[in-house]
Amino acid sequence: MRLRIAFSKHGKIRFTSHRDVARIWERALRRTKLPVAYSEGFTPRPKLSFGLALSTGHESEGEYLDVDLDPEQGADLDLAGLTTHLSAQLPVGMTATGVVVIDRRMPSLQQAVTSCTWQIDVRDVDESTAQAAIDAALAADELMITRERKGKEVTDDIRPLVFGLAVDQPIENGVRLIAELGTQPRAVRVTELLSALDPPLAEPLLNEPRVLRVHQWITTDDGERYDPMSVAAAASAPVGVA
Amino acid sequence: MPSGAPSTDLWPRLEPLLPQVQKPARYIGCEDGMQTPEHGPDKTSWLFTYPDTYEIGLPNAGLQILYEIINERPDAAAERSYAPWVDMEELLRREGLPLFSVDTHKPAGEFDIIAFNLSAELTYTNLVNCIDLAGVPIHSARRSDADPLIAVGGHCTYNPEPIADFVDLVVLGDGEEAIGDITDLVGEWKRNGKNAGTREGLLRELSKIEGVYVPSMYEVEYDGEFLAAVTPRYPDVPEKVEKRTVADLADWPYPKQQLVPMTEVVHDRLAVEVFRGCTRGCRFCQAGMITRPVRERPAEQVSRMISEGLQRTGYDEVSLTSLSTADFSGIEKVVADTVSDQGVGQVSVALPSLRVDAFTVGIAAELQRARRTGLTFAPEAGSWRMRQVINKLIREEDLYGAVESAYSQGWRRMKLYFLTGLPTETDDDTLGIAELGRNCVELGKKYNSSASVTVSVGGFVPKPQTPFQWFGQNTEEELRRKVELLKNDLRGTKGVQLKWHDTRASLAEGITSRGDRRLGAVIEYVWRHGGTFQEWSEHFSIDLWLEALAANGLDVEWYVYRHRTEDELLPWDHLSAGLHKDFLWQDWRDALEELGLEDCRWTPCYDCGACTGYGIEHVVASATPPAGGSQGTGVDLSAGGAVPVTLQTSKPIGVGGS
Structure with missing residues (x-):
C-alpha cells in the first residue's frame, strides 16, 4: 500500500x-x-x-x-x-x-507535478516598479537566464514556464507577488524568475525575498488541474x- | 545586563541573516528535546557552549547532560550555543549582534554563566572568540560584576593554565554534581543583586567547591623559563584542586531527552553511555587516566535507556559509548535485549571503541545485522615492544584473530589506528605499522579478493596527568619523517591505504597541551590574527602559532620537544585527577623498561590514587575479565623480544632521522 x-x-x-x-x-x-x-x-x-x-x-x-x-x-x-x-x-x-x-x-510526484504557485514577498521595491518589470516580462517572447549545470554555464529561456505572474498586494516596505511556474522538464526557481526580470527584483543574498509555496499542481493531458x-x-x- | 531585565529575543534580527549563510539550520535550534526555559531574577541562567560548529557540538553528551540537569531545577535555566561559522560571525559583527543561544535566541551576555566544553586544545582560540562575540571582556581580570562568569569543563581542563587568563572557573571531572553547587552559590549572589565589588568574593567561595578551580585565586611565579610556584592567594583557597567524581552512574540516567537535531550532525544517532572511566592503563591515553575509576551503568538501565530512547527519537541506530566498550560486563545482555526488542524495529548498534579480539568482532557481527559499517581497531603501535611501552597489551595474534574473524564474517574493509612518535620508538617500531597493515590485508585476501585496510597514523602528543607527561614530543620534522618512512614502505602495496594526521596540527596541539599561563598571550595573538577554527584544515595555520610564540619570546623546543625531569614543577601539578604523581612517575619508568601493567578491575589494586584518594571503588557488575582477548588479565607480559632502549632525559629522540 x-x-x-x-x-x-x-x-x-x-x-x-x-x-x-x-x-x-x-x-x-x-x-x-x-x-x-x-x-x-x-x-x-x-x-x-x-x-x-x-x-x-x-x-x-x-x-x-x-x-x-x-x-x-x-x-x-x-x-x-x-x-x-x-x-x-x-x-x-x-x-x-x-x-x-x-x-x-x-506516477511519482516528481513526474506528475507540472507547476507550482508561489507567493513571493519582495522587499525594498515599490509596487509600480514591480508592476512594470512584470508587464515587460509577460510581454516578452523570451526570458533568458544563465545557470550552472554540471559545471557548465547554460542559458535557458524560462518564459514558456512562467504560467502566471502578478502583483498581489503591497506589503510593508515591498510588494507581494503571485507566480505560477512550470516544473517540467526542469522546475523554474523563484530566484531564477526574479533575477530574470528587468530590473531584477531580488539580488541574491542582499534582500532575499520571503517565499511561500502555496500549491503544487498536476495538469492532465486534457487540461484538468488537480492538486x-x-x-x-x-x-x-x-x-x-x- | 542587570538582573531582572527582560529576556531579549534576537530572532527577528537574525532571521534576515540566515539566507545569506551556509547551513542556516545550524542557528535555528528546533531540536526535538529542546527546552525554552523562562528566565527571571530568581533563576540562575547557564549558557552551555561548544566552541566549534553546531554539527560537532550538538551531539556532545556532556553539554546535553548538564543542560537537562540545570533545567530540572526550578531556580535555574539552561540554553545552548555553538561557535558561529566564519560567514555568520562576519554578519553578526557587521550587524553588531552578539553570540546567542539557539533555544530562545537570547544574547549570550544576558546569561549568568557561559560554560564551555573543551575537548580539544585547538578550540582555544574559538573559546576566546566566543567570549568576545558574547560582548564579554576576554580577560577575566577585566570583567565587571555584571558580566557573565566564564566557566569551562571537559578533558582539556586537566591543564587549563594556557587559558587561565580567559576563564573565571574551571570544573575538573564529572559535572553532574558540581554544577548544582555552583548554581547554588551564583544564585545567591544574583538574588543579592550582583553588587559592585562582590565578584571576587563569589569567585573565592566558588574555589572552595570540590572540583572547582578558580585560576585567579592563585599566584604563579617563574624562575627563568621554569615554573617556580603556584600559590593560593587566600588561606581558604585549596592548595590542590581535586577532580569531582560521580560515584554511581545509575543515579544519573542522562540525557533522558537526547536532543534530536533537525539537520545533519557528526553522530546523528542515539547515544547511551554504558560506563565511565577505564583502567586498561594505556599510558598515552589521557581519557583513560583522568576518568578513573570504572563506573558501569547497570545493564537493565542501559537496555531501558536504549529502548525508550529509540522509541522517543525515531533513530534507527544507537551507539554504546565509553572507552573500550566491549569491556562493559553487561554487553551480551544489552545486545540480546536490543536485537530482540520488537518495539523499536530494525536497529543497528555502533560500538565506537572496539577491543581488538575475536569476541568483540562476534558482538559487532551480531549488532550490525541490519546495517554493516566498517570496523575500526586501534592497535596503536606496530610492535609488541612498543605496545608494552605504551601498555596497550595486544599481541599480534589477537589482532590477526580479530581481523580474520571480521573478514570471515563478511567485512571487506577495516581501519587500523596507530600513533607514531611514541617514547623510545625506533624505525623498526614505526615500520611495524606497515607490516601489520600488510599482514591484515593478506589475511583478508583469503576471504575476499578486494579486502582492504586503512592504516591511519597520528602523531603522538603527550598529555598532562598521564605517565607520558614528562616525555618530549617528537619534532614536527621527525613526525613527518616517520610518515614518509611509512609512505615509502607502503608504496605500491595493494589494499593498504595510508592516512595520516597533519603533523603541524600535532605541533600546535603540543604547544597548548602542556603549556603554562604564558601561553595565554600566544592564544590571544593567534585569535587576534584571525586564527579561529584551528581544528579545520582550511583555517589552520601553524605559521600563526609559531609567529605568536616568537612574538611573545617563547620557545617551541621548551614547551613541546624537551623531556621534563622528575623534580620539575609542572603547570598542572596543583590540579589532580586523583592519580598520585609518584604512581605516574613509576608508570613512566616502567614504560621505559617495557613493563606492562595489568587492568586493576580484575587484579589487585596498585594504588594509582583514583579510588583510594576519593574513598570510592570501581563499580563493575562482574569480577571476572571479559571473555576472549589478551587485554584481560591472562596475558603473558614477558612475551615478545626484549629490546633494551633507554631514553635520554632531555633531548628529543631521533631528531632529524639519525
Missing part, C-alpha cells in the same frame, strides 16, 4: 534543507510505528519518495511525500486520525495536513484529510 501525505513547513524550520526534511520524516514515521517498507540490501532504507525539493529557506503550504507500507503488515492499518498522529511527531513548524491512499501505479491529493482521490477514497 502506498500513502500520500501532505504537509506544510513554516517558521524557523524553513531553514532546513530537503535532505534534512527527508530525515525528519524518517524519524517521525518510525515514531508513529507505521509499517514502512524498507529496501533490500546491505543498507536498507525506508521507501519514501518526495516531490520537488523546496529550496532551503522557503516556506510551503503544499509539500508531499509518498510512503510505501510493508504489504504484510499494512493490510489492516487503521488510517483514521493518522494526520493528527503524524503532526504530533513532527517538529514545530511542520504539520501534516492530509493522508490519502494512492494507487502504486500512479496531488485530489488526483489521488479521483482513484481512491480519501482517508482523514484534514
